Amino acid sequence: MTEATALYDVPGPRTRRRHALYGAVSAVVILALVAWILYLLFDTAQFTYTKWMPFEYQGIQELLLRGLGNTLKAFALAAVLSLALGGMLAAGRLSDHRPVRLLATLVVEFFRAMPVLVMIFFIFVALKVQPLPALVAGLTLYNGSVLAEVFRSGVHAVERGQREAAFALGMRKTQVMTYVLVPQAVRAMLPAIISQLVVALKDTSLGFLITYEEFLHAGKLIASNLDYDLPFIPVVMVISPIYIGMCMLLSWFAGWVSRREQRSPKTEAVAVATAGPGALLPGGEPPMAPKP
Amino acid sequence: MKVLTDNLSTYVEGFLGTLELTVYSSLLALALGFVMASFRVAPVGSLRIFGTVWVTVLRNTPLTLLFFAVLLGLPRFGLVLPFEVFAVLALGCYTSAFICEALRSGINTVPTGQGEAARSLGMTFGQTLSLVVLPQAFRSVIPPVGSTLIALAKNSAIAGAFSVTELLGTYKTLGELGYNVVWTFVWIAVGYLAITLAISALFHVLEQKFGVAR
Numbered sequence: 001m002t003e004a005t006a007l008y009d010v011p012g013p014r015t016r017r018r019h020a021l022y023g024a025v026s027a028v029v030i031l032a033l034v035a036w037i038l039y040l041l042f043d044t045a046q047f048t049y050t051k052w053m054p055f056e057y058q059g060i061q062e063l064l065l066r067g068l069g070n071t072l073k074a075f076a077l078a079a080v081l082s083l084a085l086g087g088m089l090a091a092g093r094l095s096d097h098r099p100v101r102l103l104a105t106l107v108v109e110f111f112r113a114m115p116v117l118v119m120i121f122f123i124f125v126a127l128k129v130q131p132l133p134a135l136v137a138g139l140t141l142y143n144g145s146v147l148a149e150v151f152r153s154g155v156h157a158v159e160r161g162q163r164e165a166a167f168a169l170g171m172r173k174t175q176v177m178t179y180v181l182v183p184q185a186v187r188a189m190l191p192a193i194i195s196q197l198v199v200a201l202k203d204t205s206l207g208f209l210i211t212y213e214e215f216l217h218a219g220k221l222i223a224s225n226l227d228y229d230l231p232f233i234p235v236v237m238v239i240s241p242i243y244i245g246m247c248m249l250l251s252w253f254a255g256w257v258s259r260r261e262q263r264s265p266k267t268e269a270v271a272v273a274t275a276g277p278g279a280l281l282p283g284g285e286p287p288m289a290p291k292p
Numbered sequence: 293m294k295v296l297t298d299n300l301s302t303y304v305e306g307f308l309g310t311l312e313l314t315v316y317s318s319l320l321a322l323a324l325g326f327v328m329a330s331f332r333v334a335p336v337g338s339l340r341i342f343g344t345v346w347v348t349v350l351r352n353t354p355l356t357l358l359f360f361a362v363l364l365g366l367p368r369f370g371l372v373l374p375f376e377v378f379a380v381l382a383l384g385c386y387t388s389a390f391i392c393e394a395l396r397s398g399i400n401t402v403p404t405g406q407g408e409a410a411r412s413l414g415m416t417f418g419q420t421l422s423l424v425v426l427p428q429a430f431r432s433v434i435p436p437v438g439s440t441l442i443a444l445a446k447n448s449a450i451a452g453a454f455s456v457t458e459l460l461g462t463y464k465t466l467g468e469l470g471y472n473v474v475w476t477f478v479w480i481a482v483g484y485l486a487i488t489l490a491i492s493a494l495f496h497v498l499e500q501k502f503g504v505a506r
Contacts, residue, residue, distance in 0.1 A: 006420075117460065232365050
């Protein structure tokens with residue numbers, strides 16, 4: 001065990017031998033499972049030349065690259081816009097004016113409670129928008145609302161003394177925010193913000209469902225080609241490592257930032273958010289989540 | 293209003309589809325998540341690695357890609373099941389990774405001293421687990437599991453787009469019948485809100501009953 005939990009004592013020599021035995025047995029079982037899957041792959045002839053041939057053609061490579069480019073374009077647009085929207089909504093929720101606060105709260109709670117896909121479909125079908133703007137708008141509304149909550153909880157998490165000291169120095173509210181609270185809050189919330197961007201990157205694949213020509217769409221085009229004997233499995237085997245790799249890279253970056261910020265003296269007055277699902281879930285927190 | 297009253301049966305069918313999908317996938321996700329969480333805290337190395345790989349890969353997989361692979365890829369293995377079963381499999385496996393992390397961090401919140409005290413009283417491993425550790429972990433696990441299940445209910449919309457009978461899928465039927473699209477979506481939204489708010493209320497009650505007093 002690398003970390004101590006309440007579950008086990010430090011094992012003695014006999015227990016260690018027993019654990020090693022269990023480990024060997026379960027390793028064999030897992031390897032057997034992997035071997036069975038590989039056997040199935042070979043048995044259903046997924047590694048024949050016809051099925052992998054399309055990836056040799058330059059046209060198809062370009063198709064895939066264009067798809068990847070479109071995915072990244074949608075992600076970049078959605079990320080920038082949702083950060084902007086999140087900032088605005090957070091400012092609204094922290095406003096001193098009651099109507100502004102109520103409006104911002106309403107917007108945030110509504111868009112957090114709606115499935116992203118329903119919003120994207122609504123914009124695409126009912127408002128008759130092109131796929132890319134529809135996808136970006138849907139992602140922006142949802143992720144912007146979640147990010148607004150992240151920013152807001154970050155500002156609230158800054159130690160009370162910081163705000164009080166700033167007011168005592170005679171700063172106005174805008175100054176307190178821009179010079180004291182927001183810089184510390186953003187530093188501390190950076191891991192959570194990046195984790196939310198991972199969600200945005202994952203959700204760009206929803207564009208596939210509204211016929212936006214992104215990565216998965218390119219894959220579908222190749223996979224449903226009869227000339228290559230419907231290479232679904234090869235396409236999945238090519239596409240998923242790239243998709244998952246991109247998301248993992250971003251998740252790892254969030255974790256790295258989190259570890260870094262925890263050591264930084266510039267975030268002493270506020271607890272740094274941990275990266276990962278504990279911080280933010282795919283669908284965010286429930287509308288009336290019991291706050292811990 | 294007319295959109296709803298005229299097509300009540302379509303809406304009810306879609307609503308029940310979403311509900312069914314949510315319930316079955318939740319059960320699968322909770323069971324699988326529990327197994328994976330126990331793998332990840334086990335003292336056996338290979339199981340720990342398996343659990344970690346499972347969680348890391350699934351947490352970083354776009355759900356649409358998973359649906360694509362399961363609904364369109366698995367039939368290539370000669371594995372032909374109804375679409376609903378595939379959808380439950382995809383949703384359940386995806387969510388199990390998040391449930392696993394919630395459960396694991398719940399177990400990790402139990403102070404080491406609790407287990408040590410239990411063992412020094414002579415409790416066996418089973419007793420330590422069932423009488424001391426799990427009851428305490430259960431309390432702190434309620435809110436994160438609740439939000440994960442709400443996310444699951446919202447993610448079930450993706451199944452609807454892959455032509456499983458589901459609430460979002462109703463827009464197509466009604467659109468072909470020439471009803472107002474905006475109102476169609478309003479009622480779909482109301483349906484989803486009903487489900488998410490119900491789950492949220494359920495977990496609120498659980499939290500009130502079992503949660504840690506802070």
